[in-house]
Amino acid sequence: MKVQVVQAILSDNDAVAVENRAALDGAGVVGVNIMASPGAGKTSLILATAARLPKDVGLGVIEGDLASSIDAETIAASGIPVVQINTGGGCHLDAPMIRTALPRLPLVELRLLMVENVGNLVCPANFRLGTHVNVVVASAPEGHDKPYKYPGMFAAADAVLLNKAELRPVFDFDMESFSAGVRMVNPAAPIILVSCRTGEGLDTWIDWLLARRP
């Protein structure tokens, strides 16, 4: 009797994500997928990180936006290699978009690739890019209930940053409730309070980041 073999077929997106991961691994680059609501501070985090990285850690950036190149211009002004992806209305980055961007970056000179996804707490969590880690950036003005309302995003995180952390009192932000919400769906990801404005917590974040390996 013939044995039926069921083979898991990778989706088109995931197959390209595997290629992207191989390209990053081959160049020794750690890929970081940064996801957040609009305006949580993804670009500010990238700039603040770049300013504090050891000089020998090459950083490249991919900027994802529906439209405009505002963020890429800001990043490029800091002398960082950057590629802007415009999704043309699409609500998330996907692996084929990253595949298009990778050859435009000097990968062999990099150790870190920060990918700023489209500002959206839902859709980006469902599309693998080939990056090594997912970082979710929440922010105090958004309120402490976000993990309860967007559990999929927080479940997908390897690290959760809470940006604009110094403004918690202004927004009656309940840290205990926020942390409990993250833990409901994600038992392990570190929760790091940061402020890209004051510099609070950025050393802890960068230590975590530099401990990632391709």
Place this chain on the structure above:
Amino acid sequence: MKVQVVQAILSDNDAVAVENRAALDGAGVVGVNIMASPGAGKTSLILATAARLPKDVGLGVIEGDLASSIDAETIAASGIPVVQINTGGGCHLDAPMIRTALPRLPLVELRLLMVENVGNLVCPANFRLGTHVNVVVASAPEGHDKPYKYPGMFAAADAVLLNKAELRPVFDFDMESFSAGVRMVNPAAPIILVSCRTGEGLDTWIDWLLARRP
């Protein structure tokens, strides 16, 4: 020779949106689709509006979230008829979801139905619900560049509210740049500065809201 007739076929969603609109019109209810980033203050706006509406204006609410019923519980605690829709991970409300919710509200007693969409500046703009107007709630902490990055959402707005407006100085919010960005894609929608915390601008917002007709 036979004349070819090409008929515009409504999408399934739009066909249901037309039914929803008819149900609202039949009951004399103005439907308001409220869209925003996560944490911009949609629920706070609904509560602040409810507290200031003339007593004879019946208000009902539909709450859209991926998960949880936090917002609906908050609304219900104010004595407002409310239905919670959980999208189960979906990134936006759609017309069939609204069709399911409408019979659970006392439509004939209402004049206004506020529909709080999923927190997302992208996807909700692409799905008609059958409501009469779209309101986009931006907020000062998100930054003034949002209209440039999420043009589809701002193009779809019949009114743009800027919530947490009193915090513009804290976030170096450039009002001129924000307004210019809205005007790039939307020549007519009023831009109303509000603060659900201080009450600033809410009278202007409510005047606009009460001038809508089914």
